[in-house]
Each structure stands twice: as C-alpha cells, then as structure tokens.
Amino acid sequence: MPAALPSSAQTFVLVDDTATFRGLLKDALQRRFQPKVFRDFGDGCDALASCLAQPPDLLIADLYLRDMDGRDIVRALRQKGLATKVVILTAHPEAQLPAELVSLGVAGFVDKNSPLEQIDRAVQCVLEGGMFFSATVPPPVPSSLASEPALPRAGAELLSEREQEVVRLVARGLVSKEVADQLGLSARTVEKHRARILAKLGLHDVPTLVRWCLRNGLG
Numbered sequence: 001m002p003a004a005l006p007s008s009a010q011t012f013v014l015v016d017d018t019a020t021f022r023g024l025l026k027d028a029l030q031r032r033f034q035p036k037v038f039r040d041f042g043d044g045c046d047a048l049a050s051c052l053a054q055p056p057d058l059l060i061a062d063l064y065l066r067d068m069d070g071r072d073i074v075r076a077l078r079q080k081g082l083a084t085k086v087v088i089l090t091a092h093p094e095a096q097l098p099a100e101l102v103s104l105g106v107a108g109f110v111d112k113n114s115p116l117e118q119i120d121r122a123v124q125c126v127l128e129g130g131m132f133f134s135a136t137v138p139p140p141v142p143s144s145l146a147s148e149p150a151l152p153r154a155g156a157e158l159l160s161e162r163e164q165e166v167v168r169l170v171a172r173g174l175v176s177k178e179v180a181d182q183l184g185l186s187a188r189t190v191e192k193h194r195a196r197i198l199a200k201l202g203l204h205d206v207p208t209l210v211r212w213c214l215r216n217g218l219g
Contacts, residue, residue: 010036011056015047015073016089017066021112025060028116029123044068048076055082058127060119062112063090063097074104083205085126089119098133105207108132129194129206130175158200166193170206171213 012035016022019042026040039056041047044065051059051073059077061070070088077084087108088101101109108122111134122132159167162183169179176190183190203209 011054012038012058012060013047013051013056014038014040014060015042015044015065015070016040016060016062017042018062025116025119028120029060032120033123033127044070044073048073051077051082051084052080056084058085058087058123060087060089060123063088064092071101071104074101074106078105087119087122087126087132093134102131102207102210105205107207110134125175128175128177130170130178131206131210159197163193163197163200166190167197167209167213170194170197171210 012029012033014022014026014029016025022040022042026038029035030038035058037056039050041050044061044067047059047061048068055077059073061073063070070090074086074088077086085108086104086106087110088097088106089110089112090097091112093109093111098109108126108131110119110122110132114134118134125132156164165183166179169182174182176187176194179185180187180190185193198204198209201209201212203212
C-alpha cells in the first residue's frame with residue numbers, strides 16, 4: 001500500500017449500493033487520501049440530497065444504483081452549477097460511456113472489476129486536475145461533438161506550439177507532473193501553460209478542454 005497522500009480536497013462522497021464493496025473502498029480511500037470529511041451512502045437519492053446540501057469536492061458514484069442512475073446525480077449537480085469533481089464506477093462498462101460521461105463533466109470512469117488500486121489512481125488523477133478512464137474501455141469520439149454549439153471550433157491558431165503540445169497531453173488524461181516529465185518542464189510551468197490555454201479558449205475546466213480538443217482534432 002502506498003504511503004498516505006493527504007488530499008487538497010476536504011470532502012469526499014461515495015455512493016454505492018453494494019455495502020461490502022462500499023466499505024472496502026471507503027476504508028482504502030480514507031487511508032490513502034485522508035479527506036477531512038467522508039460521507040458514504042447506499043442510495044442515490046440520499047447521496048444527491050447530501051451533495052446538494054453540502055457540496056463535496058469529490059463524488060465517487062456507482063453508475064447503476066437501485067434507486068437512480070449515477071448520471072442523473074451528476075446532471076442534478078451540474079444544473080445547480082456545482083463544480084464537484086466526479087469519478088464514476090460501473091461493473092458493466094460500455095464503449096459509449098466515456099464520451100457520454102465527458103459530456104456531463106465527469107473526469108474519471110473505472111470498471112469495478114478492476115483492482116481497487118485502479119480506483120485509487122483515478123481519484124488521484126482527478127484530484128490533480130486530470131482525467132482517468134478505464135483502460136478496458138477506450139473513449140470513442142461521439143458524433144455529437146462535431147456539432148456541439150457550446151464549444152468553439154476555432155481557437156487552435158491562438159495557441160503557441162508549446163501550448164498545443166501541452167493541450168494534447170492534457171487531453172490524453174495526463175496530470176501536470178506527467179506532462180512536465182514528457183516535455184522537460186516543471187509542473188509549475190505546465191500549470192501556467194494550462195491556465196493560459198483555458199483563458200485563450202474561453203474554457204473553464206479540463207473535461208470541456210478535452211471535448212474542445214476532440215472537436216478540433218487535437219486529441
């Protein structure tokens with residue numbers, strides 16, 4: 001087990017209707033990330049009510065709950081303008097899910113049949129501002145991206161060559177340290193590049209940046 005990694009996110013919410021799995025995952029994540037608050041639920045409605053009343057920094061949600069779909073929880077949060085980071089879990093991954101989840105602003109997607117360590121990796125990646133999708137389900141490019149009105153088609157010409165290198169790696173799910181290692185830069189420099197890229201394109205988060213990259217052929 002890796003050493004504990006105190007998280008900058010202070011509040012986690014976990015919702016999964018399988019009590020044994022939920023208990024194991026809660027214990028593992030608490031020991032690894034040491035969040036200040038960790039709330040867990042077996043029902044989607046209870047989890048959603050908790051998230052709306054006290055928005056968490058991170059939500060880890062099963063996709064198919066007994067009482068509701070995990071996507072509906074995410075939609076409700078986004079409709080309220082909440083920027084909670086989300087990792088979705090499912091025992092039944094389907095090829096179209098990653099692209100669908102990206103469109104909802106979900107930054108992590110993991111097959112529950114994978115080892116717990118893979119969920120750990122997803123949570124760490126998402127907390128650091130990256131994206132993580134189960135290796136068993138490559139995210140396809142949805143046809144809807146080609147005509148999505150909310151994303152600017154132009155803008156790539158505004159980016160320098162270095163910024164285009166950074167944005168391609170960010171779009172592949174690499175966090176700042178990984179991008180820095182590949183490009184021979186410091187993580188701080190990569191963070192500055194990423195902030196400038198978002199500002200130039202008029203975007204606000206990594207999931208939207210990934211969708212922009214796919215639309216503009218920079219993925």
